[in-house]
Amino acid sequence: MRVKVFNQLSSNPKYNKTLQWVKLLTVTGFAQVFVQVVSLLSGILVIRLLSVEEYALYTLANTMLGTMTVLADGGISTGVMSQGSQVWQDRDKLGTVLATGMDLRRKFAVGSLLVSIPVLLYLMQHHGASWLMSILIVLSLILSFFMALSGTLLQIAPKLRQDITPLQKNQVIMNIGRLALLCLTIFIFPFAFIALLAAGLPQIWGNLNLRKISAGYADWHKKPDPQIRQNIMKMVKRLLPMAIYTCFSGQITIWLISIFGTTAGVASLGALDRLSMALSFITIVFGTVVLPRFSRLPNNKGLLMKRFMQIEAGLLAMSVCIIFTAWLFSAQILKVLGPNYSHLTNEVVLKITISCLGIIATSTFSLFTSRSWAINPFISIPVSIASIAIGVAFIDISSLGGVLRMNIMIQLIQVAMNVSYSLIKISRTNNSLPTEQ
Incomplete structure (x- = not known):
């Protein structure tokens, strides 16, 4: 049988x-x-x-x-x-x-x-x-x-x-x-x-x-x-204009600490970057499992909104758990980097927070682009530049902690912009196809 x-x-x-x-x-x-x-x-x-x-x-x-x-x-x-x-x-x-x-x-x-x-x-x-x-x-x-x-x-x-x-x-x-x-x-x-x-x-x-x-x-x-x-x-x-902007904005923390900070600050940020790269596996799994399923959903407003909110809630819950773990075990995590970086207990939590916000922003961006939606660059680039300008104006960027806090603000604005745009596009979706079985 x-x-x-x-x-x-x-x-x-x-x-x-x-x-x-x-x-x-x-x-x-x-x-x-x-x-x-x-x-x-x-x-x-x-x-x-x-x-x-x-x-x-x-x-x-x-x-x-x-x-x-x-x-x-x-x-x-x-x-x-x-x-x-x-x-x-x-x-x-x-x-x-x-x-x-x-x-x-x-x-x-x-x-x-x-x-x-x-x-x-x-x-x-x-x-x-x-x-x-x-x-x-x-x-x-x-x-x-x-x-x-x-x-x-x-x-x-x-x-x-x-x-x-x-x-x-x-x-x-x-x-x-x-x-x-x-x-x-x-x-x-x-x-x-x-x-x-x-x-x-x-x-x-x-x-x-x-x-x-x-x-x-x-x-x-x-x-x-x-x-x-x-x-x-x-x-x-x-694509070149956006690529040029990405060159600047994507590495803003390194450029700022390189110009206004110290050599030790550059090394510390590089070491923290190496730790946060371990989270890139989340993006790979998201792109393999979650993104294709969302992209093939029918054009049903209710279903798209439900799935989108479920995904965002999952990303937020996962991020909170990761950040809490980084705060709880910051000293143990820094032991991996060696004695030169053992003092970065606050900075490692800030860097992990930036990485988690970046995962949410990038994942949300992937969700709406998978539906062939795209934010007008004449909106997204000025908003991003404005967030950087505000951060430089109101935050002390001469220290590593200051640069990281500024980057958290920038990432929060990116998350807000991508989530808002997604919600607007979903709310304007016509129910042209039947709901998912």
């Missing part, structure tokens, strides 16, 4: 499709958990072995790396994905799209370097780095920068084909390689540029492997196409 039932299920297309999804989510979930654990171990190793001064330089370099990557992309990867999705089954045409995107990416990368490197050099000199150390950090950063840029485009072909397992394996091996290189080098040479090299060198192998994976789906020997370039640039023109 059981065999008969199993055979019937195996021949059912819906069962097979569901099984494929379960396997995909399982592989992705376990891989991401492993990557997060290895990444956290690598980060803690860097925090504990680098001096406060070296870790401050490492934090500045990593922050600038994120800024450089966003500026050099400017919407190119989104444009390539959009163009590639139209020809994903044609190896030659997909190769042309990717080659065009890679050509644009190189040109944008040069512009990003010209803008970012002088700023980074100034900040490092401001915090007491020698010219030799500054140059070594910049050279190490450039390697990671170009590897990260190439990697995002190299992943597009397998993603379009949903060949996810090789991508996950590649990411896992790269993170293991980084941890191994750190263990072999940083105990002997505890410098910021060594930590940056340990992150960048495994990406060379990873990108070579990605090129082999994607070669089966796209011909990388194709030349750039002017028409495709024009189509990608249309997307870039729409």
